Amino acid sequence: MSAVPRVLSIAGSDSGGGAGIQADLKAMARCGVHGMTAVTAVTAQNTVAVTAVHSLPAAVIVEQVRAVVEDIGVDAVKIGMVGSAEAVRAVSDSLDLVRPSPVVLDPVMVAESGARLLDPEAEQALRDLLLPRAAVVTPNLAEAAALAGAERGDPEGLARAVHRLGPAAVVVTGGHRDYAADVFFDGDRLEEIPGERYPVGAAHGSGCTHSSALAAGLARGMEPLEAARMAREVAGESVRDGLREIGRGAGPVNALGLGRS
Numbered sequence: 001m002s003a004v005p006r007v008l009s010i011a012g013s014d015s016g017g018g019a020g021i022q023a024d025l026k027a028m029a030r031c032g033v034h035g036m037t038a039v040t041a042v043t044a045q046n047t048v049a050v051t052a053v054h055s056l057p058a059a060v061i062v063e064q065v066r067a068v069v070e071d072i073g074v075d076a077v078k079i080g081m082v083g084s085a086e087a088v089r090a091v092s093d094s095l096d097l098v099r100p101s102p103v104v105l106d107p108v109m110v111a112e113s114g115a116r117l118l119d120p121e122a123e124q125a126l127r128d129l130l131l132p133r134a135a136v137v138t139p140n141l142a143e144a145a146a147l148a149g150a151e152r153g154d155p156e157g158l159a160r161a162v163h164r165l166g167p168a169a170v171v172v173t174g175g176h177r178d179y180a181a182d183v184f185f186d187g188d189r190l191e192e193i194p195g196e197r198y199p200v201g202a203a204h205g206s207g208c209t210h211s212s213a214l215a216a217g218l219a220r221g222m223e224p225l226e227a228a229r230m231a232r233e234v235a236g237e238s239v240r241d242g243l244r245e246i247g248r249g250a251g252p253v254n255a256l257g258l259g260r261s
Contacts, residue, residue, distance in 0.1 A: 005033040005219035006073055008098065009212065010065065010091055011080030011106075012041040012053075014205075018252030023205035024078060024212040026255040030234060031216035036072060038064035038094070041083045047204065047247025055083050058090035065094035074098045076219035078212050079130065081108040083118070088125035095133055102135035102218045105167070106211035109143045132166030136224050138211045138231075144172045159185035169224045171231075173210060180236075184228050193229055195236045202242020202251030209255050210235035 007028050014020035021037045028035030040061055044052035068074060077098055082088050095103060107126060109118050118126065127147065131137060137147075139162060145152045148161035155172040162170045169186035174195065182193040213234040217227025238253035241260060246252055 002034075002073065002075075005075045005216070006036060007033045007076045007078060007212070007215050007219045008036045008038060008065065008068055008074045009078045009080065009215075010038045010040060010061070010082075010094070011078070011208070012043055012083065012108075013039050015042075015044055016046040016247065016252070018047065018246075019205035019208045020081060023208035023253065023255070024080065027209040027212035027234065027238070028216050030238075030255045031213050031220075031230075033075075033216040033219050034072075035212075036068050036074070038068065040081060040087050040091070047249035047251060049249075053083070055087060058086050058093075061087060061090040062094045062097075065097050069097045074101045076101050076215045077103045078215035079103060079105045079134075080208055080211065081117075082126065082130075083122070085119075085121040085125040088122055088129055092125075092129040092133070102215075103130075103133055104211050104215040104218065105130055105134040105137045106207055107131075107137060107139050107143050107147060108207070109139075109146050127165055131162075134167040135218060136169045136171060136214060136228065137162060137167040138171045138173055138207070138214065140173045140207065144170075155183040156185070156190060159183045159190070163187055169228075171214070171228050173207065173235075182228065182232050184225055186224060189225065191225060193232045195232045196240070198236065198240045198242075202244040202246075203239045203253060204250045205253045206235050206239050209238045209253050213255075 009024035144158040214231035241254040
């Protein structure tokens with residue numbers, strides 16, 4: 001391992017800077033690791049809408065990962081927006097290049113509105129190819145239900161159901177619930193990770209921030225539960241300090257504490 005841990009984000013780009021690889025890099029800097037990226041898709045978006053999405057060719061996704069691995073090295077991986085079944089397969093192929101580095105999977109599947117962001121083929125590919133390779137998967141409540149093929153229920157039951165799909169550990173995040181605690185399950189320990197509830201006027205990118213911070217913790221040698229606790233703290237503070245004056249819609253989280261005196 002290098003003196004500064006190295007974390008690779010495989011995810012989409014958010015032109016508004018609130019989520020995706022832009023949020024990932026900010027969270028990684030906050031956590032003291034060197035962030036790198038392999039872009040899966042380019043989005044045209046701001047705080048109120050996504051107006052266009054362009055998926056990158058599968059070969060380009062794999063080649064980005066190869067270039068990083070061959071020169072810089074990777075201590076942990078965070079996977080975010082993938083988009084299509086073809087991209088899922090490309091990401092799965094690229095993970096062969098980063099072994100044995102731990103993988104954090106943020107399954108970007110369900111929009112804030114409840115709309116599904118992946119078609120059925122892509123969802124199944126994600127379950128089959130990426131979930132079993134994840135050291136930690138970090139769904140919110142809606143995503144956990146979608147992965148498990150279940151109704152939204154208690155987070156503890158959903159964490160167990162997602163764990164049966166193959167990841168080493170699951171964190172069902174609490175940001176979309178009235179009670180903001182995360183639930184961690186690794187097949188043995190079932191732990192609640194409490195956190196403060198903050199106004200959500202500037203929470204865009206909170207999931208990206210959480211999963212990136214968790215990956216940073218693993219890269220720094222933390223055990224998954226310790227990394228999950230740190231990630232909950234970083235994500236919560238980033239929402240608390242969110243940039244509500246940025247844009248006309250939901251402002252971005254503020255992992256770097258910009259504007260604080």
